[in-house]
Amino acid sequence: MTFCCTLFAAGSGDNGVGKRIRTIVIDAGHGGKDPGAVGKIAKEKDLALAIALKVGHYVEENMKDVSVIYTRKSDVAVDLWKRAEIANEAEADLFISIHVNAHTRTSARGTLTLVLGQHRSDENFDVAVRENSVILLEEDYKTIYEGFNPESTESYIMFSLMQKTYFKQSIEFGAFVQKQFKERAQRRDFGVREQGLLVLAQTSMPGVLIETGFISNAEEEKYLMTEYGQDVIASAIYRGFREYKEEIDRRSNFSSVVREESVIEKAPGVEVQPAVLPANQVVFSIQIASSKNKISTDPSSFKGQKEVMVVQDGRWFKYIVGQEVSYRKALDRCLVVKDDFPDAFVVALKNGKLIPLNDAIIEINR
Ligand SMILES: [Zn+2]
Incomplete structure (x- = not known):
């Protein structure tokens, strides 16, 4: 197998300890020709964008010391590798990818945060397959992702080989977000889980992929379509970020x-x-x-x-x-x-x- 070397961002050894948070990238999943998961009425790409813009707005309004970069601000397609490149070039301190989940069981509901980790053949594997499969819409994906096949279990084995430089911090941020989802937003909480996610594998900073609810669940779809629902979800992510930032800043003060x-x-x-x-x-x-x-x-x-x-x-x-x-x-x-x-x-x-x-x-x- 040849794909392990350029496909993934190299761990820099500097795992962010003692580094203040100055730049974050907010990534609205999917877009343009890629609708993401489709509900009865809504499309994942639109809900993800609405929530992503709101999260960014909260940060811009309340944290003047943090600059926010978006991978997209409108309904356009952005390749996965490009999203990671935007974050890497900005030398961002945190990558937040926002999505909406889907399941064939329409009663499934709740929020889930994924961090890059080992391949797991549990039900979250479906999420990884779905979120990674967006590359199939990209031109020339076979060359760019060096043979990675989102639907083949074997392709995921390489995630186990990766150095998990940002694992701990990603989990920590995810836990703050999920706590907010559960306690403040009153959403069902599936916690923080590990999966092999391409977009996170290619970024060289702590990062998470947040599934903000199930578009396949009629009730959650409606909720996520309302201004109110989007505000609640976005402010939960913002609050989670605020707690995480306070913690990181405290530690970096502490060591300097x-x-x-x-x-x-x-x-x-x-x-x-x-x-x-x-x-x-x-x-x-x-x-x-x-x-x-x-x-x-x-x-x-x-x-x-x-x-x-x-x-x-x-x-x-x-x-x-x-x-x-x-x-x-x-x-x-x-x-x-x-x-x-x-x-x-x-x-x-x-x-x-x-x-x-x-x-x-x-x-x-x-
Ligand atoms: Zn998605």
Whole structure:
């Protein structure tokens, strides 16, 4: 097989850690001669465009520091590779592809976010086949996609071989969006799933493909055709993006600020002392919260979490748990902590002060 090399965007090694979000690409699925899925009345291409424009509008209105690029703003056909190229050339920080789902079972309804991942032969595979099959309408697709056949299971095996550079961040963004769909928009939530999606494989940044509902379900089709429904869906995506951006910005601040004032303290009311570590030993902890005013580290303030420690970081107080000399172990522990604190992440300390995570990882691998 020869198609693995140019078809996919190469992972750059820089997986976006510490990078603020400045540019996003909003991709309305399908368009022009490609209607996408067709309902009783509406076409996927029109609903996707209406929602995409609304999402972009919310971002433009409310986030002056983010520039929005659209792969299309009208009913025109754009090849899949071109969509990815637009995002890559803009060096975008996030790619959001907006679609509408369809199923032969007309009762199927709900929202789903897909990230690039391993080939799965589950029912979402139908979605991947359908969304990838748009290339069959493109001229010369056999050459451009180097023999990729959207309908053949074998073609999907290569997705398993790909380096998932942006996997974690894509999942994270998807989870914020799905949370909004579920809690604010009151839509059925199928969560974030992995699939082999060409358009995401060719972009070199975190990205998702959002299925905003089922056009094959009469009720959802009507909902997605209304201004109201489109607004609710678009604002949910916007809110999900806002939460994701806040999180990424917080982390990038966190790794760039000079920390002259960082002091690790024994938290009041907590019996346990942080373990005594040799000087210059890098240690990894899990940050669960931050605040401008110092709050009690009593377990009752932190969902029963014991042994919470405070690190002062400029004007901020950061609340951390755990001390691991192994980064791997800290990541494992972070996953457990995430059950109670979904936004928890790993931080690094040296001599009681926070240091940039990247530096710490380099140092332990030296
Ligand atoms: Zn689609």
